[in-house]
Amino acid sequence: MKIFLDTLLETNKTYDFFVDWKKVRSFVEKNKVEINILNSLLHSEDFDNELRRILRRYPEVLKVVPLLLAIRDNSVSIISEFGLEKTKVIKLDFTERNLREEEIETFVDFFKKTGLRDLFLNIADKSLFDYILGVEVGTDTNARKNRSGKVLEDFLKPIVETVANKCGYSLFVQKEFSNLEKYKVNITKLKNRKADFILLKRRSDGSCRVVNIEVNFYNVSGSKPQEIIDSYIERQKELKEYGYEFLLVTDGPAWKKQKSQLTKALENLDFVLNTYLVRLGILEEVICMI
Structure with a gap:
């Protein structure tokens, strides 16, 4: 355990972790025409009537309104x-359609009471486009958790590919176990479960050797590592019922405060590695030995 804890990665953040600029730019560009129409409302001397006119003539701008408030939904209650x-609860629908006059008045009231009217008149300066770009940058930070979870998998993928080739395995990445059925491998209990990596090798007698590799990284301690270790212990048990193997690659500073869970993993799982041990060649040694 000491070697495992002493060689944990301090972070899994890369330069592209912070903002997915391509995604942000694409999202804003997709709505550029509608944003420019609304841009005409900046510092308007007759805001309410100008907004009414736009909603009558260009109802397609409705889909942009939630973006101004960092909302992804097409409707809000x-x-x-x-x-x-x-x-009293009202529901506003931001899908494009021809609006009734009463609906237009509801949206005018919405702009006033949510502060959007003040945004156009007193806060945004010259470009609504730049404002929405900023909102999208902020919204994109919510996707960091997904990016963080995928980083370790991306780090390990070329290593796992190399090991699979060297040890004579076919490799499946982010596939459900049901994809193995065409090789006459039927893992009923896990059929619809997705695996990070599945390695498959056909033996000379026609049977198959299967290894499931799962990957995760934990920056902070909490209930998640405990839940995931319990689920992996169960995963290994289910795989072994079919004669297959399970291997966990996990890393991150959280394990230094979750020693009891790490001990549980080491005692109940056959193979637990961190990225240092993988790069040291232990993964290749284990896969070629299985």
């Missing part, structure tokens, strides 16, 4: 009145 006797 709002409490418009809250009291002891009555609560």
Whole structure:
């Protein structure tokens, strides 16, 4: 365990972890025409009437309105009145359509009460495009968790590919176990479960050798490592029922505060490696030995 803990990665952040600029730019460019139409409202001296005119003539701008508030949904429910006797909830639909006059008035009121009217008149300066670009950058930070989870897999993929080739295995990346059925490998209990990596080798007697490799990284301690270790112990048990193997590659500073869970993993899983041990050649040694 000491070697494992002493060689953990401090972080899995890469330069492209912070913002997916290509995605942000593409998202904004896709709505460029509608953004430019709304841009005409900046510092308008007759904002409400100009907004009414735009909503009548260019209802396609509706889809851009949620972006101004960093909302991804096409509709939103709002409490418009809250009291002891009555609560009134209205639902605004931002899908493109020809609007009734009463709907237009609802959107004008929405701009006023959410502060969007003040944004156009007093906050945004020259470009609504730049404002939305900034909003999208902020929204994209929510995707960091997904990017973080995939980084270690991307790091290890070329190593696993090399090991698979050297040891005579076919490699499946992010595939469900059901993809093995064409090789007459039927893992019923895990059929619809997706694996990070699956290695498959056909033996001379026609049977197959299968190794499932799962990868994860934990920056902070908590309940997740405990849950995942329990699930992997169960995964290994299910695979062994079919005569197949399981290997875990895990890393991250959180394990230094989760020693009991790491001990549980080391005691109950046949193969637990970190990225240092993988790069040291232990992964290749294990896969070619299995």
